[in-house]
Amino acid sequence: MKHKILDRLHEVDGFLSGEKLSEEFGLSRTAIWKHVKALKADGYQIESVTRKGYRLVASPDIVNYDEIKEILHTKIVGSRVIYFNSLESTNKTAKEIAAVNNEGTVVVAEQQTKGRGRLGREWISPNRKGLYFSVILKPDTDPTKVAKLTLLGAAAVNRGLLDMGIQSQIKWPNDIVIKGKKVAGILTEMNCELGTINHIIIGIGINVNQSNEEIPYELRDSATSLLIESNRAINRKDLFAAVLNRLDEFYLDFIDGEDMDRVLEICREESAVIGKDVIVIQGSNSRKGHVVGINNDGELQVRFSTGLETVYSGEVSIRKEDEYI
Structure with missing residues (x-):
């Protein structure tokens, strides 16, 4: 219900009375107030004035579904977005809930306390400085072909960044680099039995608005962020939607005849290693x-x-x- 109230606050320019909200949703004004308090706890700045009602002043820098739904144009990826303030790992949670959630479900967190990269490496995931999310997919394909989906994720991040005006390269198979430094990584994990895929998790981590001082000292020669490279703060909501839109676009090609032509073309054109x-x-x-x-x-x-x-x-x-x- 709080999401519906938030939608109404977004729609109006000015105050919306508690009485009107109460009538519209068939709730008591006390119940409306509780939902408004929950939105405030999420970080939304809502002004409350007696006999005027509620006015949305500002939205927080968070990457939940409410904040991206107007710019998310997907058919499968993002069919559900499950948001957390903090998780050990979005891949870990996605694997735990994959069996009871539809294909395309996205698990996203503002921070990870035990983020993982490829080969078990740690992925540093500070609060609201990056994008950390995992997508649950359930393709009807042979498990031997799943490795291609890592390239699909890499191509989606590369093109999502390009949609934001940021050039990058793909270090085969799962890293995104800018000027020779890693800015994003893709971790693909599969659950299958007897040659049948139960689910695939594509985990994506992007260093977005970390300053140079926020990059661990021992990683500064090999890691960077979009803020550092572009010298401007990046809107995480826009980037999140851009990557999901691209991932959906390429995944639709994959499940429609396992077409990987565009993905492979991008991985070749934007390769950081071909010819090296x-x-x-x-x-x-x-x-x-x-x-x-x-x-x-x-x-x-x-x-x-x-x-x-x-x-x-x-x-x-x-x-x-x-x-x-």
Whole structure:
């Protein structure tokens, strides 16, 4: 009910009386007041004046459904947005609720206390400084093709950033970089049995409005934020909707004949590694090679001294010799 009251406060220019709200929703004025108090607790600035009613003064910098629904234009992704002030990990929560929630459900949090990146690395997730969300998908496809969805997530973030006027590159398979520093990461996890996918979780973390001082000292050579690189604060709500819109667009192509042409085109055009000499790290072994391209299965093609090889998602980390890419 508080969401409906918020909608009405958004619609009017000025005060809306408690009596009118009470009549419209069939609630007592005391009940209306309780919902208004709940909205205030969420961070909405609402002025209350006797015999005038309520007036929405300002909305908080939060990324719940109420704040993005007017700019969210999706068919599947974002069919439900579950918002939290704080979570250990959006991927963890998404996995816990995936069985009882529809495809396209998004779990988003203002901060993560135990955010995770690829290979179990920690993802620093300060409150209201970034975007931390996970999308539940349930495609009817073979589990062997799921690795492509990591590229789908990377392409969605790259194009979502471009919609905000920000250029970036994709470090295959799951990192987004700007000027050689990581600004976002994608963590894809799958639950399946007997060759059937139960669900896939695509987790996305983006460093949005962290200052240089808010980036851990030991990460400043390899990590950055959109604020640092663009020298302007970024509207997190607009970016959140932009990435979800792009993710939905590419996912619709995927489930309609597993079309990945646009995603692969973006990953090739915006690649941070194609044509570069790199170090491929597999377990405790590392080899120097030259990245030739990305094949139609989304796998990296690398030429080593022993010849051309296919590098599979989830098996490698890639670094240039003297810097992070």
